[in-house]
Amino acid sequence: MQRLDMKQLLSQKLSPQQIQFIKLLQIPTAELETRIKEELEVNPALEEGDENTDDELEDQERDDEADGDEDFDDPDSEFDSDDNTLDEDFDEGAEEQPEIELPPKEEPADTAKDNEDLDLGDYLNDDEIAGYKMQGDGPGEPEDDREMPLADTGGSLLDALMDQLGFADLDEQQEAIGSQLIGSIDNDGYIRRDLSAIANDLAFSQNIEVTTDEIEAVLHVVQSFDPAGIGARDLQECLLLQLERRPQDEVTEHAERILHDTFDEFTKKHYQRIQQRLDLEDDELKEAVALILKLNPKPGGTGPVGLGKVQYIIPDFILTSDNGQFSLTLNSRNAPDLRVAPAYTEMFQAYDKAAKKDKKMKEAVTFVKQKLDSARWFIDAIKQRQQTLLRTMDAIVRYQHEFFLEGDEGRLRPMILKDIATEISMDISTVSRVANSKSVQTEFGIYPLKYFFSEGIATDSGEDASSREVKHILKEIIGGESKGRPLSDDKLEKMLNARGYNIARRTVAKYREQLNIPVARLRKEL
Structure with a gap:
């Protein structure tokens, strides 16, 4: 039997302002510009400009009002000085907002006529009157999932292939097939369907x-189009297509035989088996393998613009050093000049002072108030974003001071999100949102903030070393190994232990994979 029970619960919910701040905090600088443009389009009460100019405008308006008082003292004036306050405020709004029809000063008009002229039906809709709604609040496409537009850098490889298709000697049906094939090419340049x-x-x-x-x-x-290897169905076909366009000499012939007859052995670097099957000398095998390694395994990524989208890194912070004294600034795109439109502020004050308020007047007041609140909240969220970014980055710079002095990867200290969160008295999730999508420009290059976070590895001295430091040393050891006899993970473990890093073989393998370094057998060279 079903029962109805009443329970009292205490729960936390994010306000629309908090949701807006979280979304603004996690987007990088490149997308912030787009987000601001979207807000400027949907909110007429928000405009670009410095807030400091508002005071100058107010002073100018006071001077204009003082000059206009003589008109109202004129005994021949059609307006009585005690009854013209509402019309005066409306006129100020009309100067700033010409699309809203307001009665001019020269024509007397009663309050009822003013209300008829103040028809904001074009600006209002029933959804907005019900209550303030923010972008991303309520049903609709989540802002996080929406794809941000990227600048067109002048054509893509897909366009180039379609142009080449137009020059091919094909009939109408073959052109349709060619278009379908080109549309099936993935970002690497392959047709895998x-x-x-x-x-x-x-x-x-x-x-x-x-x-x-x-x-x-x-x-x-x-497949005959440029770049060579485009439209291949697998790596073997891609490399063979590129070899077909090379001058057919003895080295090219050996390379084609290796790819055609012993491709599996080649991918596993079983060079002795290749020599036995193809009856090649050491020099012939070495020259052929060197030629194959020069080929492009991903023809779709060639040229200035490939099939995929190109996202350029725009640093969020700029860090400079002057004799060891750091200066941290935000990218200017993170600090846009935004303000509340003075015309909408004056309009709201005029509506609020109106003696008679009918339904249309109340709707107008509600609409203007919503837009003003939305503009103020958005500006506050942008400022709070700037402060949070600077506090977080300043803490990272102080924590990794030794690294920023010289740019030496070995000087990085172990640092986790909790360390910075404790330093700036903020939640770990806030620091994570800042670190996941931001980067800093230093004198040694541009680094993502995630680069500075790493776990600690115990050393013989009892101190912790950053895992980034261990990876750096591991990369140096592998870089100096004999290419004919590369070091195994066991040997790498012993060498690191000899340097004082207490690390296990499985950890060596994990770090090697994170550095995109293959196992010893695949690092072997002739």
């Missing part, structure tokens, strides 16, 4: 019935 699946796509989407042989014939045409 089965030709039968592409045939089905053509049948369903364009009503074109073709066989896989006809598609393969057009595929060979696409």
Whole structure:
């Protein structure tokens, strides 16, 4: 039997202002500009400009009002000095907001007529009147999941391939097949879909019935386009396509045989098996392998713009040093000049002073108040974002002072999110949002903030060393090893232990993988 129970619960909920601040805090500088433009478009009460100029405008308005008092003292004036306050305020709003029709000073008008002229139906909708709503508050596409637009840098590889398709000697059906094939190329430049699946796509989407042989014939045409290797179905085919365009000499011939007949052995660097199967001399094998290693395994990423989108790194902080004294500044894009539109402030004051308020007047007051509150909250969130970013980065600079002096990776101290959160008296999640998407420009290059966070490794001296420092030393050891006899993880472990780092073999393997360094067998060279 179902029962209805009443319980009293205490829970925490984020306010719309807190949600807005969190979203602004975690986006990088490149996306902040776009977010501000979006807010400027949806909120007419927010505008670009320095807030300090508002005082100058107010002084100017007071002077204008003082000059205009003589008109109201004129006995021939149509207005009585005690009854013109509302019209005076409306006129000020009309000067700043010409799209709202307001009665001019020269024509007498009663309050009812003023209310008819103040029709803000074009600016209002029922959803906004119900209560203040912020972008991202309520149903709709989450802002975090929305893709931010990137600047067009002048065409993509996809456009270049379509241009080359237009110059190919193909009929209408073959061009349709070619367009479908080019559209199926992924970011690396490969076509990894089965030709039968592409045939089905053509049948369903364009009503074109073709066989896989006809598609393969057009595929060979696409594979002849630049860059070499484009449209390959796997790595082996990609490398062979590039070798076909090279001058056919003895080295190229050996390289083609290696890829065609012993590709599996080549990927595993079993060079002795390759020599036995192909009957190659040491010098011939060495020259052929060197040629293959010069080929491009990802032709889709070649040129100024590949198939994928290019996101340039814009530093959020700029750190300079003058004789050991650091100066930390925010990127100017993080500190935009925003202010509340003076016209909307004056408009709200005029509506609020109105003696008679009907439904339309109340709707106008509600609308203007919503936009003013939204603008103030957004400006406050931007300022709070700037303060949080500076406090967090300042704490990181003080914590990693030795590194920022010389840029030596070995001088990094072990540091976790909790260390900085404790330093600035903020929550760990706040520090995480700052560190995950921000970067700093130093005299030694641009570093993501995540770079400075690392765990500690115990040493023989009893102190903790940063895992970044251990990785740096591991990379140096591997870089100086004999390429003919690379060091195994066991040997690397012993060498690190000899230097005083208490580290296990599995940790060595983990750090090696994080550095994208293959196992010893795959590091072997001829």
